[in-house]
Amino acid sequence: xxxxxxxxxxxxxxxxxxxxxxxxxxxxxxxxxxxxxxxxxxxxxxxxxxxxxxxxxxxxxxxxxxxxxxxxxxxxxxxxxxxxxxxxxxxxxxxxxxxxxxxxxxxxxxxxxxxxxxxxxxxxxxxxxxxxxxxxxxxxxxxxxxxxxxxxxxxxxxxxxxxxxxxxxxxxxxxxxxxxxxxxxxxxxxxxxxxxxxxxxxxxxxxxxxxxxxxxxxxxxxxxxxxxxxxxxxxxxxxxxxxxxxxxxxxxxxxxxxxxxxxxxxxxxxxxxxxxxxxxxxxxxxxxxxxxxxxxxxxxxxxxxxxxxxxxxxxxxxxxxxxxxxxxxxxxxxxxxxxxxxxxxxxxxxxxxxxxxxxxxxxxxxxxxxxxxxxxxxxxxxxxxxxxxxxxxxxxxxxxxxxxxxxxxxxxxxxxxxxxxxxxxxxxxxxxxxxxxxxxxxxxx
Numbered sequence: 001x002x003x004x005x006x007x008x009x010x011x012x013x014x015x016x017x018x019x020x021x022x023x024x025x026x027x028x029x030x031x032x033x034x035x036x037x038x039x040x041x042x043x044x045x046x047x048x049x050x051x052x053x054x055x056x057x058x059x060x061x062x063x064x065x066x067x068x069x070x071x072x073x074x075x076x077x078x079x080x081x082x083x084x085x086x087x088x089x090x091x092x093x094x095x096x097x098x099x100x101x102x103x104x105x106x107x108x109x110x111x112x113x114x115x116x117x118x119x120x121x122x123x124x125x126x127x128x129x130x131x132x133x134x135x136x137x138x139x140x141x142x143x144x145x146x147x148x149x150x151x152x153x154x155x156x157x158x159x160x161x162x163x164x165x166x167x168x169x170x171x172x173x174x175x176x177x178x179x180x181x182x183x184x185x186x187x188x189x190x191x192x193x194x195x196x197x198x199x200x201x202x203x204x205x206x207x208x209x210x211x212x213x214x215x216x217x218x219x220x221x222x223x224x225x226x227x228x229x230x231x232x233x234x235x236x237x238x239x240x241x242x243x244x245x246x247x248x249x250x251x252x253x254x255x256x257x258x259x260x261x262x263x264x265x266x267x268x269x270x271x272x273x274x275x276x277x278x279x280x281x282x283x284x285x286x287x288x289x290x291x292x293x294x295x296x297x298x299x300x301x302x303x304x305x306x307x308x309x310x311x312x313x314x315x316x317x318x319x320x321x322x323x324x325x326x327x328x329x330x331x332x333x334x335x336x337x338x339x340x341x342x343x344x345x346x347x348x349x350x351x352x353x354x355x356x357x358x359x360x361x362x363x364x365x366x367x368x369x370x371x372x373x374x375x376x377x378x379x380x381x382x383x384x385x386x387x388x389x390x391x392x393x394x395x396x397x398x399x400x401x402x403x404x405x406x407x408x409x410x411x412x413x414x415x416x417x418x419x420x421x422x423x424x425x426x427x428x429x430x431x432x433x434x435x436x437x438x439x440x441x442x443x444x445x
Contacts, residue, residue, distance in 0.1 A: 211238025
């Protein structure tokens with residue numbers, strides 16, 4: 001029998017909502033900001049004009065807007081398989097391939113080849129990859145829940161560090177696939193309840209945190225086919241999980257817009273907090289909330305349709321940005337770049353926003369007309385998920401509501417996103433567009 005250790009250390013991947021169960025199957029798995037100083041009264045007359053001048057400068061400063069295909073490199077990946085909205089999308093750890101999971105429970109794998117135009121063989125918008133299938137023609141398809149349409153079921157996915165295996169679910173049992181043959185190695189955790197998020201324990205590949213449709217997080221040992229413990233604290237389905245070895249903690253997020261932090265040695269709840277509604281938004285918030293730790297393993301990116309926020313190790317919000325101005329639509333997805341310097345956010349109108357990770361200052365907007373080849377104003381396709389390339393911080397892949405997958409990079413002339421403001425703009429205003437959120441009540445343990 002294949003032991004889970006053979007998978008190599010596993011990387012955690014944001015997963016969507018997918019169903020899984022409270023009781024595992026009985027069948028044995030085969031895998032085991034400075035001071036102002038004093039004010040001189042004789043100069044007070046100067047204050048008002050200066051403020052007005054600064055405000056005008058801020059208003060006239062324009063964020064770079066990319067709307068023409070000539071301004072970027074974009075590639076729609078070739079696809080001969082029936083289109084269904086892309087609900088999960090990840091690069092392999094090698095950066096050579098892209099794996100998508102569609103709402104119909106079918107996986108698609110694109111591989112780039114080493115060529116004269118692409119000597120590294122890594123994913124790029126310069127060269128089209130191949131939609132790969134094994135010689136048998138087998139499609140890598142998840143188990144489904146016969147009593148619930150797959151389009152309504154959650155989907156979740158996690159990839160082993162050596163890219164050999166993928167763990168995935170689309171409403172039915174959790175499956176472990178061999179990435180070379182697309183064959184199912186084992187299945188476990190029958191619904192109900194359904195699995196909605198998968199995350200490998202950072203120190204033990206045999207332990208998986210599985211977010212559930214019933215709002216619990218199950219800590220499951222694959223090797224012995226046993227639920228080690230159940231974590232309860234949410235009021236709605238789990239929509240995100242992120243481990244931090246540095247904090248020795250697991251953070252869970254749910255459709256109740258709540259964050260919970262758990263110790264990973266005793267699996268005790270350390271703290272919990274509901275994310276704060278932005279000004280003008282009804283409270284309390286509800287809806288899918290996703291989490292991802294920064295490379296420093298202490299700062300946490302929290303994503304909700306109403307905001308992208310950064311929280312510290314005490315689950316205090318240090319900064320936040322909400323849709324407005326050039327990016328007014330709800331947020332559909334957001335993620336850190338591989339180097340942790342940028343945050344990419346997708347919006348329900350098809351736009352992409354690029355932000356500085358440290359300040360959440362808006363760097364540039366990429367309009368859908370820039371990356372969708374046959375874009376029309378009537379087009380309603382938008383990114384449901386954004387994947388960051390594992391070694392190219394300025395490359396992202398977009399999984400779309402119409403089933404398309406696009407790879408997007410800055411033009412060869414720019415090299416990075418929103419790098420140099422136009423000279424007509426003058427200096428970038430130094431004030432933050434969004435003050436940090438403060439005074440959020442912490443829910444009792």
